[in-house]
Amino acid sequence: MVRVSWESGVVVKTESSKLILDPINHIGSADCAFISHAHRDHTGAFIDTKKTKYSTKETIALFEAITEKKVKNAVSCAYGKPLKLHQSELKIINSGHVFGSGSLLLNEKGVTFFYTGDFNFTDTLTQKAITPQECDIMVVETTYGRPNFLFPPREEVYDSIVDWAAKTIMDGDLPCILAYPVGKAQELTKLFNLYTSIPVVTHPSITKTNSTVNAFGGDLTYYDLSREGEELIRSKSCVCLFPTSYHPGTLKMVYRYARVAIVTGWALSFGRRSADDAFVLSSHADYDQLMGFVKACKPKKVFTIHGYAEDFANKLKRKGIEAEPL
Ligand SMILES: [Zn+2]
Incomplete structure (x- = not known):
């Protein structure tokens, strides 16, 4: 018997x-917690000092680097290695979303x-796509449900981003990209490292996440904004990565020649917002990938969470799959 419910x-x-x-915030009455990845809206349980937290060693390291706090009572897990929890067997697999993310x-x-x-159900420059798992009960995220x-083909978006940065530099401006420090920032760093000779300058919050990835054997090349990146910015011959919390207007006040692009799947809905340009690149599955993934897992019952949970559950029901939003 496995029962599924929602309690934060x-x-x-x-x-x-x-x-x-x-x-989101605490473990509550549960015996223990699983933390799937290092994005802030998923890591609330790490602040609990007493109960057991299961997560990958990469996610724990990212959280500790970002928050500069030590996690207590965490079980550091490796992909694919079974664990025992009372009568249950647990296994974490790569979810393809960001560095260290697990299902x-x-x-x-x-x-x-x-x-x-x-x-994410597609390969990126930094992550392998998730592999479908046959199951009885499934809880699926439906952010883009x-x-x-x-989403457009990833290779086309990669080309557009590189072309945009090169053109911005040729025009005498400074290309600045707003991206999530965990996930998208590593993908963009890798993109410029692999396909261009344009140096990547990183905001300190991205320097932290990139250096955590490199500590696990990553090969990202970047220059911190507050150190060697300063000179590169003065020369306007680099691309700069900033967290999405930065407002383009603020960046332009600091760097007068900045041209600001935002890189997110939400650009499909909201366009460039207050940035100069936008690129549709996501660390999540799009609608077709979500549908294909759920079908490949052959679940008997599906619970949907996040984003368009109700819409997606209805679509599944119309295809004969028992589903409801959680
Ligand atoms: Zn996430």
Whole structure:
């Protein structure tokens, strides 16, 4: 028996245990927690000092680097290695979303439960796509769960970003890109490293995440804004990565020649907002990928969370798959 409910995170109750997945703030009455990846809206459980937290070693390292806090009572997990929790067997697999991100498989008495967490069903320059897992009960994230969310081919977007940066430099301006420090920033760093000779200058928050990835054997080349990056910015012969929390107007006050682009899947809906340009590049699955992924997992029951959970559950039902938003 596996029961699924919502209590500021996904609660999975089996006969032997109660586990909470990606709680927003605290573990509550659950015995322990699973943290799927290092984006801030998923890491609330790390602040609990007493209860056990399961996560990948990469996610724990990213969280500690970002917050400069030590996580206590965490079980540092490796992809694919089974773990025992009372009568359940747990396994974390790569979810393809960001560095260290994981999906959780739980099996108890022959029933398989699968929690995707945030995931990507396509290869990127830095992550391998998630692999479908056959399961009985599935909790799937549906951030882009409407049919209008269809992302362009990744290689085309990569080309457009590189062309945009090169043209901006040729025009005598400074290309600045707003991107999430965990995930997109590594993908963009790798893009410019692989296909151009344009140096990548990183805001300190991105320097932290890039250096954590390199500490695990990554090969990202970048220059911190507050150190060697300063000279590169003066020469206007580099591309700068800033977190999405920066407002383009603020950046332009500091760097008069900045041309600012935002890189996110949401550009499909919201366009460039206050930036000069926007590129549709996401670390999530788009609608077709979500549908293809769920079908490949052959679940008997699906719970949808995040984004367009109700819309996507309705689409699944129309295709004969039992589904409801959580
Ligand atoms: Zn995420």
